[in-house]
Amino acid sequence: MASERPRVRLDQPRAPRRSLLPRYDAEAFGRVSERIARFLGTWRFIAWMTAVIIVWVVWNVSAPERLRWDNYPFIFLTLMLSLQASYAAPLILLAQNRQADRDRVNLEQDRARNERSIADTEYLTREIAGLRMNLGEVATRDWIRSELQDLVKELTDRDHEVERTTQREA
Template sequence: MSPERPGRKLDTPQERWRPTFNLDSDIVGVYSERVARFLGTGRYLAIQTVVVIVWIGLNLFAIAIRWDPYPFILLNLAFSTQAAYAAPLILLAQNRQENRDRVSLEEDRARAEQTKSDTEFLARELAAVRLAVGDTVTRDYLRKELDDLIDELTERLRERTEETDPLDEPKTDDHDPTVD
C-alpha cells in the first residue's frame, strides 16, 4: 500500500488544470451556414474550376515552378481537406435549419390549434345569438307588421266612409208630422 499524502482524499478525483476553449455555438452555426451557402453557389463552383485549371496548367506546362507534378497529389489533398471541412459544415447548417423548421412547425401547429378553438367558440356564440334572435322581433319584421296594420286600418276606414258617404244624403222627410 502506498502511504496517503496529507490533505488528499482518495474519494475525490484529482483536479487538473485544463485550458478552456469557449465558443458560442450560435456564432459557429451562423458562420458555418454562411460557408455552406457559399459552397452551394455557382460562383464558388466557377472559382474552384478556374483554380483547378490554373493549378493543373501551371503544373503541366510551367516546368520551372512545378510544385505538384502529374498525379497532382497536393491538389488531391486540398480537395480531401476541403471535403473533410465542407461536409460537417453542411450537416451543421442542415441541422440548424431543421431545428428552425421544427420550431416554426410547432408555432404553426399552436397557432392553428388556437385558431381552431377560436373558430369553434365563435361558431357556438353565433349559434347562441341566432337562437336568441329567433325569439326576438327584428326591425324588418316589425316594419312589415306595422305596414300590414296600416293597410288594414285604411281598409276599415274606407269601408266605414263608404257606409256613411256624405254625398249620399240620408232620406229625410220634409214633412213634419207634428205640423199636420
C-alpha cells in the same frame, strides 16, 4: 478530522469542471458553418474552385521543372480536394441540422398560431349563433312593416265597414 471534505452548498451552482478539451461557443461555430455552407453552394465558389484547379494544373504542367510542386498525376491536388470535401460535408450537414431545427421551431409556432386562430373562429361562430338566436326574438324591419301593413289593412277594412253601415242607416 484531517480528511474532512469541503462542505457542498446546494444554494450555489457548482464550479465548472476543468476539461482537457478546448471550449468553444456552439452557436458561433454553427453560424460560421452556415456561412461556409452558404458560400459552398454558390456559383462564385464553383468559379473560384475551377480557377484554382486550372491554375494548379497549368502551372504544374508548363512551369519549369524546379518550380513545380505537384507533377502529373496531381496527387497533392487530389489530397487538397479530398481534404476540402472532408471538411465541407460535415459543415454542410451541421448547417442543414440547424436549418431543420429552425424549421421545426417555425412549424411549432405556426401550429400554435393556427390553434389560436381556430379557437378564435370557433368563439366567433358561437357568438354569431347566439346573436342569431337572440335576433329571432327581436322585431326586424320586415316584421314591423308586415305588422303595420296588417294594421293598415285592418283599419281600412273597419273604415269601409263603418262607411257601409252609415250608408245603410242613412
